[in-house]
Amino acid sequence: MNLEAGRVADLAGRPLSKLTRRDVALALLTVPAADALGSLPGLRRGMLAAGNPLSAGFWASAEATLTQIADGTATVGDVRTWLEATGTEPKGIIGLHVWDEQSERSQLAAEMHTRLVSHLEEQLAAGEIDPDLLASADPEACRAYIEVQERWMTSPLPDGRVPMDVLLDEKDEEFMAEWDAADAEALAATRALLGRVGDRPLPRADLRRAAGRLRRDLTRPGWPGRLLTECSGLRPKSLPADDAELWLGLAAGVASPQGPDDWPRPGPAGPADDDTDDTDSEIAAICAIDHFDWLAVITALAEGGPGTPASAADLAAYVRDYDPEDLDGPDQGPAGPSDGEAGDDEGGFDDGFPDEDDDLTLEGLFLPVTSLWQVLGAIDDDERLTSLGWWGLPEAMLRIWAPSPT
Numbered sequence: 001m002n003l004e005a006g007r008v009a010d011l012a013g014r015p016l017s018k019l020t021r022r023d024v025a026l027a028l029l030t031v032p033a034a035d036a037l038g039s040l041p042g043l044r045r046g047m048l049a050a051g052n053p054l055s056a057g058f059w060a061s062a063e064a065t066l067t068q069i070a071d072g073t074a075t076v077g078d079v080r081t082w083l084e085a086t087g088t089e090p091k092g093i094i095g096l097h098v099w100d101e102q103s104e105r106s107q108l109a110a111e112m113h114t115r116l117v118s119h120l121e122e123q124l125a126a127g128e129i130d131p132d133l134l135a136s137a138d139p140e141a142c143r144a145y146i147e148v149q150e151r152w153m154t155s156p157l158p159d160g161r162v163p164m165d166v167l168l169d170e171k172d173e174e175f176m177a178e179w180d181a182a183d184a185e186a187l188a189a190t191r192a193l194l195g196r197v198g199d200r201p202l203p204r205a206d207l208r209r210a211a212g213r214l215r216r217d218l219t220r221p222g223w224p225g226r227l228l229t230e231c232s233g234l235r236p237k238s239l240p241a242d243d244a245e246l247w248l249g250l251a252a253g254v255a256s257p258q259g260p261d262d263w264p265r266p267g268p269a270g271p272a273d274d275d276t277d278d279t280d281s282e283i284a285a286i287c288a289i290d291h292f293d294w295l296a297v298i299t300a301l302a303e304g305g306p307g308t309p310a311s312a313a314d315l316a317a318y319v320r321d322y323d324p325e326d327l328d329g330p331d332q333g334p335a336g337p338s339d340g341e342a343g344d345d346e347g348g349f350d351d352g353f354p355d356e357d358d359d360l361t362l363e364g365l366f367l368p369v370t371s372l373w374q375v376l377g378a379i380d381d382d383e384r385l386t387s388l389g390w391w392g393l394p395e396a397m398l399r400i401w402a403p404s405p406t
Contacts, residue, residue, distance in 0.1 A: 003031050003039035005046025016050035020121060021058050021086035021131055028062060029079070033070035037063065057132040061085065087131035087145070088120040094149050097167050108170055112163045119152050180403075182291045187401035189295055189324070194394055197302050202244070203387040210377035210388060211243035214250060217375065224375045227279050227368070231286070233258035247376065247388075251396035254372045255294060257283045282368035289365050294397060296322030297366075301385050302394050310373065311383040312366040319362055 009016050011030065012023035024043065028036040040063060047053055065082040068074035083089040090113060092099055099105070099113060123129050128148065133141035153164040194200075217225045218236045229236065232253030240246045300318035301308050373379045378389030385393075 002042060003027060003036060005043050005050070008043065016047060017052045019047070019050075019052060020088050020124070021054055022083065022088040022117070024054065024058075025062065025083055025086050025089075028066065033066045037066045037070060040066075055132055057135050058086070061135045082135075084145075085131060085134040085137075087124045087129045087134055088117055090116050090120070090149055091146060094146075094153050095164060097153065097164055097171075106170060106174075109167060112167060115157070116149065116152060116163070120148070123148055183401045183403075186291045186295050187398065190298060190394060190397055190401065193299055193302055194398075200302075200391045200394070201387075202391050206377060206386065206388040207243050207247060207392075211246050214246065214376065215239060223278075224372060227282055228253065228372065228375070230279055230283060231257040231372070247392055248396050248399060251376055251378065251392055252399045254286065254369055254376070255289075255397060256400045257286055285365045285368055289362075289369070292322070292324075293319045293362065295324070298394055298397050301390070304385065306385055306387045306390050308385040309383065310370065310379045310385045310389070312363045312370045314383070315366040315370070316362040 005016055008019060008024055008027040011027045012019055014023070024047075028039070031039070040059065044053070044059055061082060065074060065079065068078060080092055084091055090099060100109060102110075102113075105113065120129065124131070129145060130138075130141055134145060153167075154162060156162050214228070218228060218234070218239065219225065225236070228234075228250055232250045234240075234246075234249055234253070240249060296319040297315045299322065300315075301310060370379060370383060373389065373393075374381070374383070376389075376392075377386060378393055380386050
């Protein structure tokens, strides 16, 4: 099926004489690559007849990219780079903003993308963008192309809105809504789990000993006091007087790091603090553990009871073997918000780690967790769940996933 020049004009919604390289490139991608290749000669003639021949460089790049697609050797990045080299296709990532695929863009994102395309067309017409240089990957031209977009994204529109700000605000709102939904599902699943497990008595003597030890640790520099403080957000000079409140606050921080507002950071003129670097990397590891993982772990520990193996390798195995369909609660197994790094192809969190490399990765994420659980007394020196951990770890997760008071 050949792609006629008139069809390209219809798809773009403007006459042949006004078509841009981006218009033609997007139209070529709507048909099989072999058909698009066969259409190139006719398209070139049609564009020439309309007084809009584009350039030899564009047609050469189109043929090369379509050939790669037809051969199965083109990557998504290759196609993306070719589109961006048309001079009016925005970069996929601009600053902190990532453009969604067209079908997934919100109304706001679609509006801003269209406005940016129009701005790039104006810059192209003014000679500020040279697509032939972009196609040849000229470093200066590519850098200037990014700068044009960054300036537009960070400059106020006539109505006062700054595109970058409103787009990032919208993403933040979407993420928080997805996170709240995942919290609600995890909370329901945990409540159903604990209803099935039954009573888990509080070992008061163990709690008293652990709390006394923790109060001393929190007043000392270095590990573990620093990490516990930054995870929980609790300050050594204003700790809860109640031992259970202290313990649960610290345990909740291990699973959901809060951190004080004034985290120390190395200054630009001085050397990095090794202790700060270690603390930051441990917190980053914990933050990479998602709702599904925590639910898998807390399910295995709550059902297993005191003595259940709880090393980092054990926790990774619980995640791998976890089947949310085994739970009695409604619609369990929260998908969690999509963040682009630990999700499946649908955009939610992964539903297990069957691959050996993934097991090792997840085990590494749980290492700071188990080290802190030992400090808390939730697991013993043999990395097995204690009575205190059996009581407290599920309670801490309930606190994390419960709605914040308004």
